[in-house]
Amino acid sequence: MPLTKSVLEGNRLSISRLLTQVENDLPEGRTALAELFPHTGKAHLIGVTGAPGTGKSSLVNQLTLYYRKQHASRKKVAIIAVDPSSPFTGGAVLGDRVRMRDLSGDDGVFIRSMASRGSVGGLAQMTASFTQVFDAAGFDIIIIETVGAGQSEVDIARLAHTTIVVEAPGMGDDIQAIKAGILEVADVLVVNKADRPGVENTIRALRTSLELAHPTKRAFRHHGQTMSIDAPEIDVTIWIPPINKTISTDGTGIQELADSIAKHVAHLRQSGDWALRDRARLGSELEAVLQEELLNRFFENIQKEKYNEVLEKVLHRNLSPYEAVNVLLNGRSKQEQA
């Protein structure tokens, strides 16, 4: 209880210690999370994802500087930076802080690095719980930087209110831009390193991809004639992701990016999507916890010999994994039932 109280008061050592307890799924951590939960739901969760080397950490650095220095309300910002764990040793080198040195010495910023510890969706299992700790501790904005993501690490979209997908010039052609996955979850697109050659091509590919998803009225020249295509009646509640150009080494375009994020928040509030996202987010968290608990309960109740016996049968190709699950859950296979 005293730990919960000092976290609510914003004590930094208490926040840090609680995060460790939560990350290791200790009983004290669970108790504190339960006590803090009624105090959550106020923060704006911003996800930042994209391929390795697109400049996510530098962008987070600049965006946070902007919120602390330029923004009138001087919002308090927490940053959760996730980097991958080794699948072999479980160790990790967490290096996102290297790009965030401008933020040191500011009590309104809290940076916590997190190893993914075997999760594959670009976040760690406990990332959602971390956001709840920061939320309860009074941080207005929580920025979650994912593992350098490939094409399908899209868990962030289920966690964040606003998902920023960061691209850099020269990372792929327009076929990459129409594939399913990471681009679909973007609320705001950023083409970072905009001082590099090829930036216009990248923006064009992204814009084309967005137009395929959201047809708009446009005019173009085709065989020497000007033709135009009328847009279908567009539902005003549709959000079309803006494309922002940034150079995160010097801060170019950061203010415009912050404006895009603010517009997205306004849109979420007006359209009612904010509540929908909260519902989906907490729903998927509930489901994940339920899954884990059910699995734990199953293993508590089954005799190890029985389990190994079934596994042996699978090894000898006497049972398929599906039949084996049937035996484990219902006591017999389909064939025996028939």
Added chain:
Amino acid sequence: MTDKKIRVLVAKPGLDGHDRGAKVVARALRDAGMEVIYTGLRQTPEMIAEAALQEDVDVVGLSILSGAHMALAPRILELLKANGQADIKVFIGGIVPDEDMPRLKEMGITGIYGPGASTEDIVKDIREAIK
């Protein structure tokens, strides 16, 4: 329930720009299954203590080649203590003259490693120190 991972902050205070040693150690600790938070070059003692606080590490590893260890080490120990983290074990790697070692140990530095130290020893000593 996952078992507790050892978290280590590897930091390079002071003004020299040679971070190869720090990277080698960071990599070795990673391969030993630890979670290493790497902060990069030219960190002030204040930045290191702040990072240690936010990351709730068990161990801080300092890479110092500049000869400024007798100024930097006590300052960092003092800041950790002021933050309520006197229990963090602090190690130094780099160039430390023999005559300075006893004084550093006395201040509260847990281990000191010069050129040629084996990474296995460092891993072993860290595991031993935080038991």
